[in-house]
Amino acid sequence: MTERKTPMLDELEKGPWPSFVTDLKRAAEKNDSVKDLIAQLEQSYEEKKGHWKHGGIVGVRGYGAGVIGRYSDEPEKYPNIAEFHTLRINSPAGWFYDTKTLRNVCDMWEEHGSGLLNLHGTTGDIILLGTKTNELQPTFDAFSDAGFDLGGSGSGLRSPSACCGPARCEWACYDTLDVCDNLTHEYQDEMHRPMWPYKFKFKFSGCPNDCVASIARSDLSVIGTWRDTLRINQEEIKNYANSGMDIQGRVCEKCPTKALTFNSETKELFVKAEDCTRCMHCINVLPKAVRPGKEKGATLMIGGKSTILRSAFLSWVIVPFMPLEAPYTELKDLIARIWEWWDEHGKTRERIGELIYRLGMGNFLRAVDLPPVPQMVKEPRANPYIFWQADEVIKADEATK
Amino acid sequence: MSRTDLGPPDYKEMLPPVIKENYGQWLYHEYLKPGVMKHVSEKGDALYTIRIGSPRLVGLDTVRELCDLADKYCDGYLRFTSRHNVELLVSNEANVDPLLAELKQKGMPVGGTGNSISNIVHTQGWIHCHTPATDASGIVKAVMDDLYDYFTHDDLLPARLRVAMACCLNMCGAVHCSDIAILGIHRTPPRIDHTKVSKVCEIPTVIASCPTAAIKPDPKNKSVKVTEEKCMYCGNCYTMCPAMEIMDPLNDGIAILVGGKVSNSRTAPGFSRLAIPFLPNNAPRWPEVTEAVRNIVETWAKDAKKGERMGEWISRIGWERFFDRTGIPFTDKHIDDYIFSIPTFRTTTNFKW
Numbered sequence: 157m158t159e160r161k162t163p164m165l166d167e168l169e170k171g172p173w174p175s176f177v178t179d180l181k182r183a184a185e186k187n188d189s190v191k192d193l194i195a196q197l198e199q200s201y202e203e204k205k206g207h208w209k210h211g212g213i214v215g216v217r218g219y220g221a222g223v224i225g226r227y228s229d230e231p232e233k234y235p236n237i238a239e240f241h242t243l244r245i246n247s248p249a250g251w252f253y254d255t256k257t258l259r260n261v262c263d264m265w266e267e268h269g270s271g272l273l274n275l276h277g278t279t280g281d282i283i284l285l286g287t288k289t290n291e292l293q294p295t296f297d298a299f300s301d302a303g304f305d306l307g308g309s310g311s312g313l314r315s316p317s318a319c320c321g322p323a324r325c326e327w328a329c330y331d332t333l334d335v336c337d338n339l340t341h342e343y344q345d346e347m348h349r350p351m352w353p354y355k356f357k358f359k360f361s362g363c364p365n366d367c368v369a370s371i372a373r374s375d376l377s378v379i380g381t382w383r384d385t386l387r388i389n390q391e392e393i394k395n396y397a398n399s400g401m402d403i404q405g406r407v408c409e410k411c412p413t414k415a416l417t418f419n420s421e422t423k424e425l426f427v428k429a430e431d432c433t434r435c436m437h438c439i440n441v442l443p444k445a446v447r448p449g450k451e452k453g454a455t456l457m458i459g460g461k462s463t464i465l466r467s468a469f470l471s472w473v474i475v476p477f478m479p480l481e482a483p484y485t486e487l488k489d490l491i492a493r494i495w496e497w498w499d500e501h502g503k504t505r506e507r508i509g510e511l512i513y514r515l516g517m518g519n520f521l522r523a524v525d526l527p528p529v530p531q532m533v534k535e536p537r538a539n540p541y542i543f544w545q546a547d548e549v550i551k552a553d554e555a556t557k
Numbered sequence: 558m559s560r561t562d563l564g565p566p567d568y569k570e571m572l573p574p575v576i577k578e579n580y581g582q583w584l585y586h587e588y589l590k591p592g593v594m595k596h597v598s599e600k601g602d603a604l605y606t607i608r609i610g611s612p613r614l615v616g617l618d619t620v621r622e623l624c625d626l627a628d629k630y631c632d633g634y635l636r637f638t639s640r641h642n643v644e645l646l647v648s649n650e651a652n653v654d655p656l657l658a659e660l661k662q663k664g665m666p667v668g669g670t671g672n673s674i675s676n677i678v679h680t681q682g683w684i685h686c687h688t689p690a691t692d693a694s695g696i697v698k699a700v701m702d703d704l705y706d707y708f709t710h711d712d713l714l715p716a717r718l719r720v721a722m723a724c725c726l727n728m729c730g731a732v733h734c735s736d737i738a739i740l741g742i743h744r745t746p747p748r749i750d751h752t753k754v755s756k757v758c759e760i761p762t763v764i765a766s767c768p769t770a771a772i773k774p775d776p777k778n779k780s781v782k783v784t785e786e787k788c789m790y791c792g793n794c795y796t797m798c799p800a801m802e803i804m805d806p807l808n809d810g811i812a813i814l815v816g817g818k819v820s821n822s823r824t825a826p827g828f829s830r831l832a833i834p835f836l837p838n839n840a841p842r843w844p845e846v847t848e849a850v851r852n853i854v855e856t857w858a859k860d861a862k863k864g865e866r867m868g869e870w871i872s873r874i875g876w877e878r879f880f881d882r883t884g885i886p887f888t889d890k891h892i893d894d895y896i897f898s899i900p901t902f903r904t905t906t907n908f909k910w
Contacts, residue, residue: 164841168695171702173666174619176612176684176694183616190616193684200683200692201840204806208687210799218561226685242685246564251637252571255624258635262617262624271617275637278678278730285614285685300559303566315565319639322581323572324596324604324646331581333568344562364821368639371826372734372819379821406864412823437823441864444585462728464793465768467896470734470826504762505797 162194164201183271189286190270192234199230214241214289216296220349222306223292239288240270243295244281244307246340246347249333250320251276260302268295279357280317280368281307305344311505312350316340316358319367327439328362329380329452330480336360338484339491346495353502353511356495357460363448364436370460370471375508376491377457377471378480384449385429386438392445397423407438453479456487458494459509469509474521476531493524518543573634575604575648591711592667593653605647607656610666610676610701610708613641614684614694622663630656640676640719642669671711672718674704674854679722680729682741688792689724690741690809696843697722700739703847704854715861715870718854719818726791734817736867737850738829743790744808746771746783747801754780758798766797768896789895811836811846815853815879816868824869830876832883834890849885856883877909 168177180197184190196207212225224242231238245261261282265271269287277283287295296306307315316339319325321332339358340347346356359370362380370377397403403425408416415431416438418424425438425445439446456478457471478486494508497520502511512520521528522545572580579598586596594606611619627635627645630652636644647653660667669675677700680686682693700720707713723730724741732738754760763781764772771787772794781801783794795803813836817829832853836845853867860882861870871879880887893901 167841168698171698172664172705173698173701173708174610174612174664175698176614177698179612179614179616179619182618197683197692201695204691204809204838204840205804206683206686206689208685210687210795226687240685248566248571249568251639252568252576253635253637254571255627255633255635257566257571258620259624262620266617273615273617273620274613274681275611275615275620275643276613276641278680280639297559300561300563303563305561305563305565317639320636322583323568323576324583324606326583326585326596328581337565337568341564344564348562366819366821366826369731369734369819371821373731410823410864435821435823440822443587462723462731462733464727464791465766468728468733468828470828503765505766 160195160198162198165194165198180272186266187271189236189240190272192228192236193240193270193272193286196228196230196234196237208240214292216293216306218348219296219306221309221312221347224309226286237286240286241289241292242286243269243284243292243299244277244279244309244315245284245299246305246307246315247276247280247282247317249318249336249340250323251280252320252323257302261299261304264295264298264302268298279307279314281315306348308347308350308355310350311352311354312348312356313343313346314355314357315347316360317368318360319362321360321362325362326443327365327380327436327448329382329448330362330378330454331482332360332362332378332380334482335378335480335484335487338482339488342488352495352499354505354507356498356508364434365440371457372460372468372470373462374460374471375458376494377460378454378487379457381434381453381455381477382449383451383453383477386427386432386434386449387447388425388427389445389447390424393425393442394423396442396445401442403442407441410437410441411435412437453477456490459507459512461507461509465505466510466513469513471509472512472517473532474524474526476529490524490526497523516543571634571636573604573632573646573648575602576646578602579604588671588711591673591709592670593657594670603648603650605650605653607645607647607653607660607667608638608669609643609645609660610669611637611641611643612694612698613676613679626656626659630659638676640669640678642676666705666709668709668711672714672716673709673711674701674707674714674718674720676708677701677720677722677739678730678732678735680724682724686724688727688795688803690726690743690804691724691811691838692840693722693724693730693741695841696739696811696846699842699844699847700850703851707854714854714858716864716866718867720850727793727796732814733828734819734826735829736815736818737853738814738817739846739850740812740814742810742812742835743792743803743805744810744835745790745805746785746788747792747794747803749780749783750800750802751775751778751780753800754778754798756800758800763794763798763801766793768793806838810838811843813846813849813853816871818866818868824866824872827868829868831891832879832885834888852885853883875909
């Protein structure tokens, strides 16, 4: 155990924003591994360099995922973090908790690990930050007995996540929490025993505001939308207008398709339904007066990811509208076809978006049996290099018949 | 023997009664003050949400304190947001003000709603990652201290501000669609330990991992070699092979990208674009980074129209004006030379001076 002065980290206890250093120091009072962690971090701050060794495979029985091995590169100096592994615990959909459950998480983690955690990791798991190899199985056993399970890691399904959805949002166009929970239970094997070319992420957003960044951060983005027209409550429009809201300026003029008109005399708002692209702007500004339509479902998009390796992609539309009702059979059938194609053709560490870029969207759509529709593209191709299928051209022997 | 493949706990059991009774029946919401939302259901029931900032990396004392607050004021229910904020869920209106008073007394920041900066989504950094170019929690703390008033107020900015931080180019924080992205970068090629490569790495996988085909076999050394002028320091080879050390304290640092978003509201979601190619790693408080972020935020706040996100402002005024008004120098580093560079070049005579 190393106790040392930490003048650099101490600087991060100043200022009004809650300090992780203060949390580290409080945790260090009860746990020697955190004392070493603080000392090693101070060294990183001095040297401008991380001090964790590369990788290392550790895990719990029956699983190939959910545990990330972590070892200090100076174990003699910091023996209590010679092993300091992470467990990813799959959080309940929407990150809602009762305190009994959360206190239980605290008690278990106090017994088995460093007492440090992330609420939450960027993919959405509860991240238990730091324990020893021989504590991994007992930690998992305790969490499992308490009704928790591990999340995903490596080349498998990563823990799906969802916005708060119908639990607390009037804009949810499908039950994000239920779809997330249902699919997570359906695909336990894909999550816990990685066997794909690379990772695969689902994120479920209830509306086009996309509060879980589904379009940027998930291989299959499921984003709520509606097919019919906006619902407008004219009484509430009047209330907004009377309260001084500049409806013409802040709503109509900002409408990207100019689908809205405001009658300033009658104080009524009208939408030209066929021009509305359901962007949410008017709903965001006038939440009491404008609501999504009634025919609700989701747009499915594929390929979102960040830069590694062949540039960042935003997800591309593959199904403009799919109603989503339990048991979500149509969605699951499509997922099965997507995974089968990716599994067959993907190279090691090739995300689905990169595979589609390499082999072509046409091949992908034919393989997963999705019909091409104009909603999939911003504009058609500007070149004539078209792949024709065998049954689309006339063979010489047929022509002579 | 513990059970496997249980899946996550049932979210339905984590919901407060007011949510169970009004699930899917919410009618509208309003912002009562910064960090305080009121959701009203079709039945007329109301739920008050108090949003507070968190360092994300927390100890058990903090989590138990949050539980104490939730027990005292929220019937024992709380949630976390996709941006690491904590939301205390109050069903009894009479509890709102006492809760706010206690949060103020404890120094816990309430805010992050409406036209404010929300919490910074971020990664592990030096605290727990093996490939970081910088720390994450420390920079987030320094930047949030500096922009604190923009968290606790919702009338100082033209629109919402979403900042994200990733400590290397792997971008676990997926910062690429943020109003402001703070990104740890490497600037020098990997240093190969030829004695280790054949022992700890699978050479074909390492070669395939390079996006610019800069890695070639080196049969003489039973190793690989790197064509340095082709390397753009992504570190993907290091992820595949520990013998390709990429961290370089002399040269690692921070890049700032701006103008991205994920929401479909008004304009399509889009990527953040490079504003500042490099800032030094000056721990513990990264003054160059906090100053650069503040400059961009305040230039936008002064110049944008009401409701205009960072990227919408930049596309209205043009990138020429962005560099002009922020005083950020435009360099050869801003011109893309990676895979999809061509669409970023100007193909019209229409531009501004």
